Amino acid sequence: MKFTATYEGQTFTRTSKTREYTHVAIIRHPETGEPVDARWSQSESNAAKRLPHGWEANRLAVVPCFPEGQEPEPVVEAVEEPEADAEEPIPAEVLEADVDAVVVVQDGPAKFDVWRNREIVGVVFDESAANLARGSHAAWSPRGDRKGHVGFFGSLELAVDAIAALYGPMYHVGQELEFTPSPERTHGTLIPAGRVVVTRVVDHGELAQYHPGGRYTYVVQVPNVPRATQGAGESELARVVEPVKVEVDMTERASGIVHFPNHQALLGRGERAGWWYVEDPYSDVMHTAHGKGKRAAVEAMAAHLGYGRVEVKFLEEWRDR
Incomplete structure (x- = not known):
């Protein structure tokens, strides 16, 4: 009768007319280092006895053997795939926001996530409790400097504006702002300094390097006075915030x-x-x-x-x- 045993994917066989083997001792060959069958036994205890000729030092294991054709079906263990990190749900206010709109979501006592188009584009930390000599709000973004730093600002709104400016126009149509004409203007102004509303945003794209006001020009008008319009650069506009x-x-x-x-x-x-x-x-x-x-x-x-x-x-x- 032919018997087979398996160790680490390698199959070993032995034939006997009178004996029924149940276990075999496996050793590492002292010269080749490969597993070889050293002792076929009719019980597990006999297979575990000390091996002669110095083989005991190279013993690897005692494995069961079976008559040919009666080998058990290999057991395939289910490999548990590591669970992917569960993605945090996107806040409802972010899902409901308009395209390109910037949404600020508080993510801790002093941490604020800045979202745009359902992605976090920056983080602001409120460090006002530390009474630092610089701006109390630290802004960070993947598009900041080589360390991700954007700057320090005196309020959450100013820090968010700085992050948003890295991802597109700082201001959007319909936003009410404060207009302060730059003293470096090479041409006059059509409207006085004060409150204005953005009516159009012009993206100069690749030609921005030739435009003194930056990549974006904002067409603004005096509220409720459609004819009082003026093109303005980002440096001439500011959010309407309480002093x-x-x-x-x-x-x-x-x-x-x-x-x-x-x-x-x-x-x-x-x-x-x-x-x-x-x-x-x-x-x-x-x-x-x-x-x-x-x-x-x-x-x-x-x-x-x-x-x-x-x-x-x-x-x-x-x-x-």
Whole structure:
């Protein structure tokens, strides 16, 4: 009768007229290193006995054997494919947004995901709790610099605008903005500075390098005055946002404390007549802003901190008592 055994895909056979083998000891050949059959036995315990001639040191395993034709069907184990990382569902407000619209979704106490066309195009971290001397909102995007950094900004809205600008026009038709004509304009303006509405966006494409206003020109008009239209570049437009309120407490005749929303700075009189300065002694890298007049100095520091427009209010002036 012919018996067969299998070890790691290799089949071993032996023929016997009188014995019925049940197990075989497999060793590694000392010269070739290949598995070979060393002892055919009629029980598992006999196959497990110590092998002679130094073969024991090369023992690999004891495997069962079967009469030819009676081998069991190979058991095919189901290979569990690793589960793919479950994709997070797209927020409903993103699914309902118009094409190219930018949607901001909060994804944590101080993290905001910026979506466009159902993809996350950037992330903004609100770091205002740290009272840093720079802008309180850090913006990151795959289209930022080589490290993905976009910049630091004084508000979530400004940070989102900076990310959105990397993926297309910063503003869209129907958006209400603030128009401030650039002093570098080579031609005049048709409408005054103030509130405007975008009526058309012109993409200059490859010709943008020849256009001083950038790749996109925004055709804007005075609200409810269709004939009062004007082409404007991105640098001449800004979102309509409420100014940041800044209070100045004049603790002395020539000094005071400036209260920004999440930060404090010191106001002092400069050495030159009429000039004042605001310095930030609470940050790792101290910055000093100068301006002709107290208000100008405060606004200069606000610009450095990334607050944009500010409404400066001076509390009761210090008086000699």
